[in-house]
Amino acid sequence: MVKKDFQILSGKSIELISICSAIILWQLVAVYIVQNKFYLPSFTDVTFAFVGIISKDTKLGLFGLDYQLPVLLVDLIYSLMHFWIGLIFALVIGIPVGMIMGWFRTINRVVDPLIEIIRPIPPLAWIPFAIVWIGLNPIAAGFLIFIGAVFPIIINTFTGFKSVSRVYVEAAKVLGCNTDRELIRYVALPYALPSITAGIRIAMGVGWMCLVAAEMFGVSRNGLGYKIWHHYYLHNMDLVLVYMLLLGFLGLFIDRALRYYIDGKLLKWRKGVVI
Template sequence: MASRELTKPQLIEIGSVAVPLGLVRQIRRGLVGAGAFVIGWTLLARTVPDYLLPPPLAVLTAFAAELTTPATYTLLGVDVQLTEMLVVLLQSLAHYLPGLIMGVGLGAPLGLALGYSTRIDEYLSPAVSLLRPIPPLAWMGFVIVWVGIGHAGAAVIVAIGSFWITLFSAYGGVEELPEEWIEVGRSLGVESDLTMLRKVVVPGAAPSIFTGIRTSIGRSWMIVVAAELFGAPGIGYRIIHTAQSLSMDVSMAYMLALGLAYLGSDVGFRLLRGVVEP
């Protein structure tokens, strides 16, 4: 077996700080890849008019303009002075977060129940197998009739998408648990199903559940954009509206904002997982 010293990451000194060599290499390669992408984008943009493909500098200029242009956001009846881009992001968050919470909050428990209980699985598997292949946007017509166009309708669409992702991640996590874990739990005196779920099943399936939640966080941003194409206010509506008016620099600026929003939510979840997961 390798000693602990041999398995430690190599460190290099940057000033007075010791930084893992692997992290430095990853950052360096990432910067090279990003630079190559920007150079390729710039060269390609020179071959077509700016209204078809604006260069990176034009997109950054539009991004800065949208980020600094004053705008008003009404929160609980109170007008708050923000900027245009922040208002648009908050509009999307108004249905992204509720939809994600609903989808994950319903999908994870049901996935655990289906994976743990053969009886529940047999009762519900026909309906689950029938509904699972239907994409979230296919429900848009029903959602518009039932809920209407706006934050509530977009939130329902997001909830549908994140629900299935989290459900099957939790279900798969329970299915992959070794049978010996359940037997050991019973031999140690765990008799009730709720205790077995709390003490054995949920901790064992936690990695799969967290993976499903992380996937839902990313996919829900995509679903938000698609749901807003039907008229709900937010970043998706802003992207398509500016593209239709050939303001491609503004449209791509909001695409950049969407990517940054996903990156921030993903990093935030990874940090939270590091605190919560044992």
């Protein structure tokens, strides 16, 4: 067992060396060159700050719940809540809109110019309206993440639906699959699935990036993004870095988990396809 783990590790030796060297370099630069915890906390500073904050508890006051939980966990729960509110809305709206646009040409011509005008507006530019329309609550943070995530989902779903090969549609038709509903359900959707999931991955990335700004304007007293600003005001730059790294690792984890699930389960028929 241990031997096997060691073998896996030695197979990744170059990657490991790369990460270790970066950490050592960081530590040396912070301690001997910058020599200032405010400008650049060292690796050990960040590690101690992380160990320190892990043991701190706070109250989770969500949905009338009243638990004492580690503060990091509470921040994580809030952030994931904001993130999922936005992403679920983006999925529920983006996929059907993209499907309809890709399948019915006239509707595409109606909707496409509107989307092309709204899409280049950066999600963060919506903050004033998010506050005015929704107020300072988690839904407003979710709204910003929704704005960031919905367009990649629409566009990839649309592209996937538009590129459905004629031969599959015709093959389905001669096999007795004739209505638009059936063709979408049994041909276009499975065909477009790789493109849709790629869109969801991009959307999750963009949504995750919007998280910090979405929590910045005070939608709640917790959240990974909110805490970055909170500790910045308190000049706890080591904790700022702890939260930054947490955001990075979580984003990486979410992406990997999704990719593992999609490639392994949903899209195994594409194994032969070179991406």
